[in-house]
Structures are given as structure tokens and as C-alpha cells.
Amino acid sequence: MGAVHVDHAASADRGYSGRVVCRAMAPPSSSSVTHQPRELRWDPFDETLKDDPHPLWRRMRDEAPVYHNEELDFWALSRFADVERAHRDPRLFSSAHGTVLEIMAREAAREGLMIFLDPPEHTRLRRLASRAFTPRRVAQLEGDIRAVCVDLLEPLRDRTRFDFVADFAARLPATVIAALLGVPAADREDVREHIDRLFHLDPSTGMFNDVAVGAMAWLAAYMDAQFDERAGRPRDDMLTDLLHAEVPEKDGSTRRLTRAEAREFSLLLISAGTETVARLLSWSALVLDAHPDQRAELARDRSLVPGAVEELLRYEAPSPVQGRWLTEELDLHGTTIPADAKVLLLTGSAGRDERAFPQPDRFDIRRRFDVHLSFGSGIHFCLGAALARMEARIALEETLARYPSWSVDRAAAVPLHTSTVRGYSHVPVEVDACASS
DSSP states (O other): OOOEEOOHHHHHHHOOOSOOOOOOOOOOOTTTSOOOOTTOOOOTTOGGGSSOOHHHHHHHHHHOSEEEETTTTEEEEOSHHHHHHHHTOTTTEEOTTOSSGGGOOSSOOSSSOGGGOOTTHHHHHHHHHHGGGOHHHHHHTHHHHHHHHHHHHGGGTTOSEEETIIIIITHHHHHHHHHHHTOOGGGHHHHHHHHHHHTOOBTTTBTSSHHHHHHHHHHHHHHHHHHHHHHHSOOSSHHHHHHHOEEEOTTSOEEEOOHHHHHHHHHHHHHHHHHHHHHHHHHHHHHHHHOHHHHHHHHHOGGGHHHHHHHHHHHSOSSOEEEEEEOSOEEETTEEEOTTOEEEEEHHHHTTOTTTSSSTTSOOTTOOOSOOSTTOOGGGSOTTHHHHHHHHHHHHHHHHHHOSOOEEOTTTOEEEEOSSOEEEEEOEEEOOGGGGO
């Protein structure tokens, strides 16, 4: 099959719909070809970039928007428009070979995590999953989320120093999503600790390591035990719903989820529902401490908090990298990406692209924009985005009500950096005890 060419001019006029235009194109002029400088190198496992990859991502957007890492055998797209188009074209940019670089493989998954599936399998499971996150169901959780925030923050009232992530930000989403699924309260801390281990990064093997594999095995066995219990004693929770859920088949019939599908689905919900919000809130502590005037504005006017959450997502994406498998050869910016290539979509870079956001490196809680890509786009847009936004909003409201200011001990903060997640696992803060009394 010939090369696939993206008609940028046409998509700019009509709005991109995921359609790839196949037509003959004249070879690009020498001035239009992007040449990749030899010294430009990006590696998603590079620990030296965990604190601030943005200068390098800016160079990639300017000098090599279609970047190729020969050593690790992947390509990367870093501009907002390219990342958005890729998210919206699952036929060309497939998820079926995995979305994490170190586990991507030529063999497509036939059963497993919904994020590792393409239509029509993805469509059927997505329709089922959406029932858990209807606007009505999410709205009903607001009081429960606020109560969890209060329960976590109140014991910290008399302390002048605590770990914003370990004591609060990581525990909040873990508690909320575990309760939504039906995980017993006595088990939630063990489950959260094993979810943390899923994102352990080994210098030589990345996220595919003994710690992460062991955590996944523990969680899978735990979920199987929960399903076994509900098979005999159904409860009013999502795990029971999954056990009895039916999905449509191509011929119009329906079938129950397999045990493997139910297990993988529950693991996806509980891990993604915990990790993304925890990392987003870790960034909120650091970024707002670096912008005390804007933090003071938020403390005075809580109506600004929802916009601040969106700006935080744009400014420091908790999941800055997503992998895709290119199904056909693609010409883009004068560079040809071959079929069956691993392509990394740099959501974190897209959020700082000056082609989409004026003064992108400036954090501004009053910034207005139509869209960012930190929850993805297209068919794989984060199912729990509304819940994550609500959790982050309420968490900031309740934190600012008690602590209108804080100081981060940056020397003691511990980054959490994997090939797909970026944030902090520990953020010690010092506060005025009088502010919490």
C-alpha cells in the first residue's frame, strides 16, 4: 500500500474528523523537510528529564516534530495538531498492540484491557463502561468525595508539616474509585499500595519489571476473589454489575463478560482512577506553590478552581505519553513513518505547543482555551474525566479552605516517572498551623 498523506490544509478548513486523505503529493521542497539534528535525543525512560522535559519537547516540536529514536525503535509526535489527529484516527493509530512502549508488540491483543483494543471490540466494552460514569452517577458522588476530603484533611489540622500526596492526594482517588467498585474498606489501603507498585520503573526494563508484574498478579488474584464472592452473594456495587453485565455481539445477540474481561476492566478502572488524579494533585501542590499570587486568588475566589484544574492538566499532564501502532505508512512534515511502527503521542508536549496556546510556558488560572489533550481525545478519551475533574476541584477547594498557602520542601519531594506517567509520589509541605485551626 502506498504512503498515507495527511491533508493538513483541508483538515484545517473543515475540522479534522479522523479521515486520512490518500492522494498523490509532490515531493516536499527542501525548505519544508524537517531535519532532525543529531544531538537531539529523547528517551521516555531518561531519568534526567523527569524534573523538566519541556525544553527538550520544545526543541522536538520546532526541529523534529516527527522524531525517530533508532535505539529504542520508536517515533514520536510532539505538536498539538498532530497528537490530536492521531488520537482521533484509531484506524491508522491502533491501540491494539499496547499503549506503553515497553510492552508494545507486533501481536495484537485479543482480550484484555479496553485501552488495548480497537473497534469493534473496544466499542462494545466502551459502551458498557460508560454506564459507570454517567453525568448523573458522577454528580451524585460530589457529597461523598467532599466527605472523603474532610476525613483525610481533618486529622492533619494540628500538623505544620505533612506529605500532601501520601497523606491526601494519593488516598483520595484510591478511596473514591475503590468505593465505587465495591472494594471493602478494610482492603483499600492494600489495593492502593499494589496500584502504586504497578507504576514502579526499573532502569533496565521500564514498567515491565518484577515489582510491577508481582503487583499485577496480586491485584488480579484479589479481583478474582472478589468476583468469586459476588457470584454467591451479589451486592449493590460495580463489581457485581460487571459480573452480570452483558455486551452485544455482531449478530445482535448478547453475552456475559468473560471473567478475564471483567477482571481486566476492574483493574483498568481502579488503577487509572487512582493514578491520574493522584499525579494531577501532586502537580497542584508544586505548581500553585510556585505561583503564590494565583494560589491566593483561588483561596479568595473558589469559582476560579475549575479553570485552574484545566490549566494544571494542560501545564503538567499526569499522563504525558501514549503509545500507538501505525497500521500504514505515513508521510508527515516531510518525514515518512513506516507501517508497523511504534509511535508515541506526547500529550505533555502538546499542552505546551505555542501553535495551540499563546505563551504556553506561562501558568495562568484565568487562561481560556477550548480543549487540551491530557485526557486524550476520540474513542479513547478518558472515561473517568468528569470524575477526575470533580475530585481535583473538590480536593483543591477543601485544601484551600484550610491552607490558603503552603511551602513545598522541594529537596524532599520524590518524583514518580515512568514511560507514560509523570508526577510525584511524595510532596512534603509546610503549613501554618493557625491556618488549619
